[in-house]
Amino acid sequence: VRFSVEVLVTLKPGLADPQGKAVEGALPTLGWTNVAARLLSNPVIEDSRILEVREAQHT
Amino acid sequence: VSARIGVVTFPGSLDDRDALRAVELMGGEGVPLWHADADLRGVDGVILPGGFSYGDYLRCGAIARFAPVMEEIRAFATGGGPVLGICNGFQILCEVGLLPGALIRNRSLRFVCRVVHLRVETAQTPITVDVEPGEILEIPIKHGEGQFVASDDDLDRLEAEDRIVFRYCGPDGDVSEEHNPNGALRGIAGIRNEAGNVVGLMPHPEHAVDPDVGPTGGQALFASLLTHVMAPAR
Numbered sequence: 001v002r003f004s005v006e007v008l009v010t011l012k013p014g015l016a017d018p019q020g021k022a023v024e025g026a027l028p029t030l031g032w033t034n035v036a037a038r039l040l041s042n043p044v045i046e047d048s049r050i051l052e053v054r055e056a057q058h059t
Numbered sequence: 060v061s062a063r064i065g066v067v068t069f070p071g072s073l074d075d076r077d078a079l080r081a082v083e084l085m086g087g088e089g090v091p092l093w094h095a096d097a098d099l100r101g102v103d104g105v106i107l108p109g110g111f112s113y114g115d116y117l118r119c120g121a122i123a124r125f126a127p128v129m130e131e132i133r134a135f136a137t138g139g140g141p142v143l144g145i146c147n148g149f150q151i152l153c154e155v156g157l158l159p160g161a162l163i164r165n166r167s168l169r170f171v172c173r174v175v176h177l178r179v180e181t182a183q184t185p186i187t188v189d190v191e192p193g194e195i196l197e198i199p200i201k202h203g204e205g206q207f208v209a210s211d212d213d214l215d216r217l218e219a220e221d222r223i224v225f226r227y228c229g230p231d232g233d234v235s236e237e238h239n240p241n242g243a244l245r246g247i248a249g250i251r252n253e254a255g256n257v258v259g260l261m262p263h264p265e266h267a268v269d270p271d272v273g274p275t276g277g278q279a280l281f282a283s284l285l286t287h288v289m290a291p292a293r
Contacts, residue, residue, distance in 0.1 A: 018116045026125070042118060042154065045161045045208060 006051075062087040062285040065102035067132075067148075069094040069123050073110035074145065074265055081265040082106075085281040097127040103288035104141040104185065105132055107148025109201075109263060119162060119204050120150035129155060141185035141288060142257045146202055149249070149259030158250055158259045159217070160209030165202070166242025172201040174274055175240055177248055177262060178228040181221050184251045184258045185287040186280040195232050196225075196276030198262040200240055200248075205261040207243040207250075217250055225249035225260055 011017050026039050032050060041048040064082045066089060068075045079089030090102050094112075099105065112123035123129065129151075136142045136157055144152040152158045165171055179187055179194045190196075209217070217223050225248040229238045234246045241261070249260025264277030 018114060022113070022116050022122060026122075039117060039121060042121070042161050044153070044159070045163065 060289075062104065062288045063090050063100075063102045064088070064104045064106060064284065064288070065090040065092040065099055066106045066108055067092045067094060067128055068108075069110070069112035069126060071111040071114050072108050072147070074108040074263065075110070077263075078106050078108045078145070078265040081268045081277060081281050082285075084268050085278065085285055087281070087285045092128060094123070094126040094128050097131050099128075099131050099135055104143070104284060105135060106265075107132075107142070107144040107151050108265070109146030109148060112147055112151065115147070118154075120147060120152075120154040123147075123151045124154045133157065136252075136257050139254060139256050141284065143186055143284065144257075144259040145263055145265060146205070146261055149261055150204065152257060152259045157257050158252055159213045160207055160250070162202075162204050162261070163206050163208055164204050165206050165240075170201070170203040171205070171240050172199070173240070174199045175248075175262060176228050176230055176232070176238065177225045177276065178232050178234060180223045180226055181251070183221060183255045184224055185256060186258055186264075186284045187224060188287050189283040190279050193232065194279075195228065195230070196264075196267075196279065197274035198264055198267045198276040199273065200262045202241070202261055205241040205243065207241075207247045207261070209244065214245055214247075217247075218245070220253065222251050222253070222255075223247055223249075224251050224258055225262070 036048045066075050066078045082089040150162045177196045179190045226234045226246040227248050228234045251258045264280045267274050267277035
């Protein structure tokens, strides 16, 4: 049997998250789609897809 | 009047001062440029230096492409102005789309810091106009993400259009996997755009101009650049 697994890795609360800050800063100008397709991934060598958009529990 | 070569400083750039110093050592005028200023200060050529722009937090060069200065550089490049991207600068030029392909983690997964031999493949760039194809230069590399990759079609096109500028090689100029420090496809260390005015390379010519501190393979490249920008328009 073969399995396909998607893993979600998150930083523990309270840790500095420079990557997250970069994404947060880019969201207003780029929007979700562009952040996924242009910032978080390099379209030359990578594909990306948004799995889910939901309201954040806290800020 | 000497050639004015701008060097962009991004937050996290490391080699901007060495690049400015190399320009001056070779007889040009180094002009500091700032990432947040959409102003190239009337320079004759632009260097995007090595380092870790914006910490490279997301991916090498991924954030620098959105810097205000990059719009100016894109326009400058489109107008035929010489633009040289070194290491992180090469990564930025690929991210911006001014050069094809991408730089990914070294095949060894290790950071590599050593002097390599480079074979010059074409004289059709601002930094190789005064260099003979086949000439071998000693220049250091220092990168963790220097493996050049592109689609087979892009690689074939680069080769067919004489757009591979440098290949990693042995001391005798032989290109083989043995002399490939990062797994770059087809041994590619540097490429140019179609017009030839935009060049990116992983090795650091700015660290190879002073005989007191190492090899001098970068001298010929800076000399070419300065000659090129001072030559009457062709």
